[in-house]
Amino acid sequence: MIVLNFKLKFNPFTNQPLSNPNIFAGREQEIFYMIKSLFQTAKGNPKHVFVTGERGIGKSSYAKQIELIATGDRTLIDRIGIDTDRHVFEFISSKHTCTEGNSLEQIVNSLLETLKEKVSRIPKFNVKELDISFEINLGIIKAGINPKGQIEQVPSELINAFVSVLKQLSDKVMYVSEGLVLIIDELDKVVNTANFGSFFKALTERLIDKNVMNVSIVLVGINGTMQKLTEQHESVRRIFHEIEIPILNMEERKLIVTNALNEVKATVDIEVLNEIAHISGGFPAPIHLLGESIYDCDTDNHLDINDFRIGLDKVIRYIKKSELKDKLKGAGSGRYQQILRIMASYPQENVPLSHISQELGVDHPRQYSTNIRKLLDNDFIEKVELGIYKLKDKLLRTYILNVAMLEDDDEMGYDEDSDTNIIH
Ligand SMILES: Nc1ncnc2c1ncn2[C@@H]1O[C@H](COP(=O)(O)OP(=O)(O)O)[C@@H](O)[C@H]1O
Numbered sequence: 001m002i003v004l005n006f007k008l009k010f011n012p013f014t015n016q017p018l019s020n021p022n023i024f025a026g027r028e029q030e031i032f033y034m035i036k037s038l039f040q041t042a043k044g045n046p047k048h049v050f051v052t053g054e055r056g057i058g059k060s061s062y063a064k065q066i067e068l069i070a071t072g073d074r075t076l077i078d079r080i081g082i083d084t085d086r087h088v089f090e091f092i093s094s095k096h097t098c099t100e101g102n103s104l105e106q107i108v109n110s111l112l113e114t115l116k117e118k119v120s121r122i123p124k125f126n127v128k129e130l131d132i133s134f135e136i137n138l139g140i141i142k143a144g145i146n147p148k149g150q151i152e153q154v155p156s157e158l159i160n161a162f163v164s165v166l167k168q169l170s171d172k173v174m175y176v177s178e179g180l181v182l183i184i185d186e187l188d189k190v191v192n193t194a195n196f197g198s199f200f201k202a203l204t205e206r207l208i209d210k211n212v213m214n215v216s217i218v219l220v221g222i223n224g225t226m227q228k229l230t231e232q233h234e235s236v237r238r239i240f241h242e243i244e245i246p247i248l249n250m251e252e253r254k255l256i257v258t259n260a261l262n263e264v265k266a267t268v269d270i271e272v273l274n275e276i277a278h279i280s281g282g283f284p285a286p287i288h289l290l291g292e293s294i295y296d297c298d299t300d301n302h303l304d305i306n307d308f309r310i311g312l313d314k315v316i317r318y319i320k321k322s323e324l325k326d327k328l329k330g331a332g333s334g335r336y337q338q339i340l341r342i343m344a345s346y347p348q349e350n351v352p353l354s355h356i357s358q359e360l361g362v363d364h365p366r367q368y369s370t371n372i373r374k375l376l377d378n379d380f381i382e383k384v385e386l387g388i389y390k391l392k393d394k395l396l397r398t399y400i401l402n403v404a405m406l407e408d409d410d411e412m413g414y415d416e417d418s419d420t421n422i423i424h
């Protein structure tokens with residue numbers, strides 16, 4: 001009999017950028033670098049950074065932790081053990097997350113709105129006095145793509161207006177804060193629609209011209225965005241120090257799980273930690289996904305291998321089913337599907353081409369080299385060494401093996417004990 005568990009409990013895992021510093025794992029070097037930059041900015045030597053990395057690697061979460069640190073939260077600093085020589089960070093932060101179609105003007109306005117809102121909450125301030133500085137109408141200034149589809153040069157009015165408001169703000173908040181941190185996340189969504197390279201070059205120079213030395217700009221975007229900015233203006237690389245968020249090592253992967261479970265006083269078997277760490281491939285998102293599902297299945301506050309199996313099964317059969325199905329379909333049809341299925345059902349993760357050739361019934365990998373190349377380009381597989389490849393997404397591998405291949409059989413209408421029921 002299935003015992004239903006209808007008890008409510010808080011689940012510490014999340015699919016959102018991580019705001020809880022107690023769960024945040026790894027990135028010590030990257031955090032320390034940013035703390036040094038903030039410290040320099042606070043002392044009047046402004047530093048700007050560009051946070052880069054693959055989609056889902058944890059860029060927004062890193063930026064969130066930086067924002068917390070900059071505005072005075074010491075949890076992560078103390079946990080990592082960074083000695084700030086009693087310096088207390090007291091920046092005022094503003095963040096804009098770009099969405100497709102955002103203009104430069106909208107981004108600037110959004111950053112200023114947030115700053116205005118935060119500054120107006122500081123008790124000593126006369127909000128009315130500040131409001132004047134926001135009278136500047138950015139509405140008339142347009143920067144974007146012209147009808148011919150060419151990138152327009154950034155109007156200096158926009159930069160002047162932006163800097164003028166930032167100057168007034170930073171002067172006004174000088175006695176209660178050290179400066180301003182401006183964060184622009186998902187810059188990749190908009191980078192092609194305006195000359196952001198020139199914009200940031202001009203903006204950072206203009207700030208210095210106007211003697212605004214306590215503003216730090218943090219840009220966030222997937223790999224390749226920095227390259228585009230540099231093409232737009234070569235000085236970008238000199239102005240923005242690039243911080244790449246790396247893959248998590250085994251210890252860091254496990255730490256996410258134990259940290260999260262610690263928040264709810266739950267424990268976990270080492271075996272489960274190893275499985276989650278392995279299947280994640282070093283990305284934090286699958287760790288949260290599995291953690292959430294496994295913790296949800298658990299009834300005794302201790303996650304064992306049985307909870308893991310049920311939780312993983314729920315992920316591939318329900319929670320992520322349609323996403324994994326679409327991803328698999330996106331690999332292409334025919335031989336692409338055959339190759340992925342052959343690779344998923346091989347007993348080891350590293351699959352020799354000789355095995356694929358044999359299963360496909362061809363003499364030489366040359367006969368399907370186009371398929372292999374495209375699967376490599378689209379990140380479905382990776383090369384381990386000469387003639388040996390593996391599937392990149394381990395969750396997809398589990399899905400192919402346990403769901404997709406069984407459904408193929410259903411769809412193809414094989415009957416249970418027919419001897420044609422062999423997967424090729
Ligand atoms: N250092 C970390 N420790 C624990 N969880 C993390 C960490 N970095 C990211 N995450 C989690 O991983 C997922 C993806 O992170 P996110 O910051 O949104 O990635 P990105 O912005 O690079 O696409 C989120 O669920 C987030 O909570």
Ligand SMILES: [Mg+2]
Binds near residue numbers: 059060061185186
């Ligand atoms: Mg992000």
